[in-house]
Amino acid sequence: MLNNLKKVLFLFFGVTIMVSCTGEIDDLKPINQETSASVFDNPEAYKSFLAKIYAGIAISGQQGPAGNPDLAGLDEGFSNYLRLYWKLQELTTDEALIGWNDGTIKDLHYQNWTPGNEFIRTMYDRILYQIALANEFLRQTSDGVLDSRGVDANLKAEIQTYRAEARFMRALSYYHALDFYRNVPFTTEEDPIGAFLPNQTNGQDLFSYIESELIDIDADLMAPGQNEYARADKAAAWMLLSKLYLNAEVYTGTARYSDARIQAEKVISSGVYSLEPNYEYLFLADNHLSNEIIFPIAFDGLNTQAYGGMTFLVHAPVGGSMSPADFGVSGGWAGVRTTSAFVEKFPGMENSADGRELFYTAGQTLEIENVSRFTDGFAIAKYKNLDRSGTPGSDPSGEFPDTDFPMFRLAEAYLIYAEANVKGGGGDAGTAVGYINLLRARAYGDSSGNIQASDLTEDFILDERARELYWECHRRTDLVRFGKFTSSSVWPWKGNVPGGTTTESFRDLFPLPTSDLSANPNLIQNPGY
Template identity: 45%
Template sequence: MKMNYINKLILIIPALLLISCHDDLDQKPIDPDSFTETDVFVNATEAKGALAKLYASLALTGQQGATGQPDITGIDEGTSQYSRMLFNLNELTTDNAVVGWGDPGLPNLHALSWGASNDFITAMYFRLGQEVSFCNSFIENSQSLTDAEVEFYIAEARFLRAFTYYNLIDFYANVPLSTKVSTSLPEQSTRTELFNFVESELLEIQERLKESGTNEYGRVDRVAAWALLSKLYLNAEVWTGENRYTDAVTYAKKTINSTYSIHTTDANGNGNAYDDLFLADNDANGAQEEFIFTLNFDGNSSRTYGGTSFLIHAAIGGSMDPSLYGINGGWEGLRTTKALVNKFDYAISNSENGDPIAWEDNRAMFYTQDQNLEINTIANTFSDGYAVTKFTNIDSNGDAGSDQGGDFADTDLPIIRLAEIYLNYAEAVLRGGSGGDLQTATAYINELRERAFGGSSNGNISSSDLTLDFIIDERARELYWEGQRRTDLIRYQLFTTNTYLWPFKGDIQSGTGVEAYKTIFPIPSNIILTNENLTQNTGY
């Protein structure tokens, strides 16, 4: 059963933002109070409604369906949705995606040429800041309730706050740490201080969250804390300068040994179950066994122009038939580059000019008809670059999602799934983390690859094949368009350097390196102007 956000949206927590809000800002989070704190926190039932808002703030955009009463003003409401911003900042900036739209600031993301006033970088900062303020208010106001179930709610709110700070560390590095509702301008914290906070929070709440697999679908349990710790420790050397790969192994193992499992068999008993993960019924077709933390969407009751509705619509254009993907039309925007396509090296069919058009690896979910592998022009040229068909609004029976108009998708978006933790384990072992071994890591990778190859061992590797170079490419094959790529490339020192190039990196068709400071986004310029306690990140 999907967690139903829509009936809970009016139970709004009064928000004091991570940053200061002023009327003259181009963008600002707003506080559409509908009930007082007394109303919201009168009992555990009402508190659960407020908890739903914390989850919904990452999935949806406001108080009135897809549009109307937005949480953040000054930017198109659908654009401001968290996972759409995650795609823009962590996928569109890499080899995984280009977009043909010319919205101010959007082409700069793939070109790696943004500045501190970029609308999309600013929108993500506000979205994350608002989530922190919602969580802080919930944690503070729910302390008065004595119901034992509320203790789980508080632990979940603390997880969501830690997850939000994980994002802030990744994107902006040095931002204020705010754990209390306050009217004063916050002081700036260092990346290491923020890292330590996230680590301590997750360690403290891990046993306060519900046991593995016992929470309702759409809400996190203690495995989510372990999984996020594995992600945090894997990036520790980049973010703090300290090697924490042994800890990454430890928490990856705890996650892997939980009740979650890799979804390997589809409804027809076939080994090719990878596409089940991205179908409209992925909350019930077995894929949910792999999902540790998801954003839930429903075409009728939780609508947004972000989320998977964005991932599906924006990736359809040209000669593609939208009805085959369960929607009413394509937005003709998103494609991928040959750098991603060429990582799928098990081509079984090629076009007349030698470009791959079919693969033995079923994760290569590309539409190639009338599409060019080579990108000559990004803007307004949907045919340049293969289209990606990974996300659809079709269920396991081939039926379209619940929105009869075809505008909004039912497909949930996995933010953390077990396959990523398999890859975390393997990478941490290869980087020297103790407590794991190469043979086990190889077995985990082969489990993923057997699913990718339809239950066949044709793509299996040996331990000697398992290298860091292999893992970064395997992460691309397994996790593309799931909001991971920029973070991965930075960890491998490939994001800004000339070591690895992709089409139009640095706004050059053949690709070029860019300034090293681009591994961190700027703190939005309007935030710097309104809070004298903040110093801009280097280079901006």
């Protein structure tokens, strides 16, 4: 199913999108100065524009690795969607901290950010940019517009699938907006092009919109496993809907655990996906071979050269006495490590029998005396630009990896089922325990790590999610859902205190950027900021 999508996905449409501070497209300006209508006279443009929407969560410009950014005035590595998403989900938690002095980056782990934080602001901008791209694609592919261009019936049917995928990608970005900011400016393809001031939505309305979109596109998405690699299908939409329902109580005040379980069951019962026997294979340069990954963000060392995304996730954790060659790269960036609070999730810590424990400890200290010193804190050797045979990825310079980011995978569907069951969402307790033991049997290599029904508690599930899914952009959302992100738990350097301290509960949400509040009087800042 790979079908060369890593090449197709990044054959750029060749357009520069100008996005206003309110998040909508001001103008669509092809490099050759054609209008969008004339560009779309070419049938291949529809798939190319769709490819640009997918590419927007992987890379951040019109050429790699830098030089023609999507968002003017921002460093391309700094403003990369996945890199920012990872930082906000991981650096704010016990799973990761970074030693660099780039702007206000350390404030993320310290949990003392302000509305002026450039990482929080740029994630917000990147989310709105993605939504603007999807909106424009949907405007240009409406039935009326296609009929006016004389698009034939066969291509129209194909474009209907493209439209469903664009709506999925928009729903994905709106989900990230809901999770991070909640009360964001809201636009769709029905809104006008150009400078206007969108109204602000709220958690309940945005939740309902994402839910309705994912349900509505189901009929037009391809069956699980039938689309090209790294393109959305029904299973990807089921996973996103399951995650939406799993967090519904946070977003709306009403629990939807039964609905979360039902969507996870649909993924599991599809029969298309199976656990990767070797956990480490999920994070290598040929992880596209894994039958466990439901929806990845695709990267290619020759065709997706950027300083964000997986380039960041492979290089930034390598430093100290670590050999870059062991990770398939030319050099490490000596930035990201983990805290003792996360290390302690594994029995035996660095000598755990749990095979998911991928710590690098030589020359590293468990405790962090100096946040800026890479050797303070255990390193994590999870993502590598090596394939299963140990061969480096395709880029001969060793700079840009082939490793894909596993956004949704089967293991999480098992974990969602188990959590929903424990939280009163129905299903079968024995089935829930069985799913967890499938993960633990893989981790331990046998049944020695298996649990009983009495072990399956909320605290266990939160810790098991950390052990299984760490550094995959889940931790902040999980901690917020379990009420342990701000005011009721501590870890090293949380609150800018060596031993950690609690922080204000309003930080369960990020602030809207000061720049957007100044530009749009329709917006009201999130409480506490």
